[in-house]
Amino acid sequence: MLIRIYKAVQTLLLIAVVTIIAALFSVIVFLDMNPYVIVSGSMEPELPVGSLCFIDCQQKEPEAGDIISYKAGDSVITHRVAEVTDEGYVTKGDANDSKDPGIVKQKQVFGTCVFNIPKAGYAVMFFRSLKGIVLTITFVICFSLLGRLLENRRE
Numbered sequence: 001m002l003i004r005i006y007k008a009v010q011t012l013l014l015i016a017v018v019t020i021i022a023a024l025f026s027v028i029v030f031l032d033m034n035p036y037v038i039v040s041g042s043m044e045p046e047l048p049v050g051s052l053c054f055i056d057c058q059q060k061e062p063e064a065g066d067i068i069s070y071k072a073g074d075s076v077i078t079h080r081v082a083e084v085t086d087e088g089y090v091t092k093g094d095a096n097d098s099k100d101p102g103i104v105k106q107k108q109v110f111g112t113c114v115f116n117i118p119k120a121g122y123a124v125m126f127f128r129s130l131k132g133i134v135l136t137i138t139f140v141i142c143f144s145l146l147g148r149l150l151e152n153r154r155e
Contacts, residue, residue, distance in 0.1 A: 003150045010147065032057045034110065036069055036076055037121035042093030043067070043078060047113070052120035053078055059112035062089065067113035070104050078113060 083090040
């Protein structure tokens with residue numbers, strides 16, 4: 001009985017992991033999109049903290065009102081285009097009172113945000129952390145050992 005439950009859980013976990021990886025791979029490779037985690041509240045409520053925002057890397061000539069991700073120093077910023085000028089783009093976070101300082105040049109723009117998955121960024125940040133990596137490896141090892149123990153017990 002326990003081995004049946006174990007096998008069902010194992011199958012469901014495998015299907016879930018393969019589906020998520022295949023979906024992300026398809027979006028990144030075939031649709032040329034990059035995911036970014038929203039880490040500040042400057043774009044709330046449109047892009048809440050912890051959202052996973054997908055940037056279309058083909059859309060590098062945004063219009064006023066579009067949400068773009070761009071390189072600013074060592075950071076990637078995701079803000080709305082408030083105005084398009086001859087020099088570039090004036091941007092502003094939706095939750096900010098004032099526009100961002102400086103003009104965003106065309107070469108700084110990674111692309112335009114096309115959709116986001118609220119709270120999914122928290123999972124990405126967890127699995128990229130040392131704690132997340134260690135816990136995931138520990139879970140996989142323990143789950144595998146449990147399967148072996150159940151198999152040996154059955155025999």
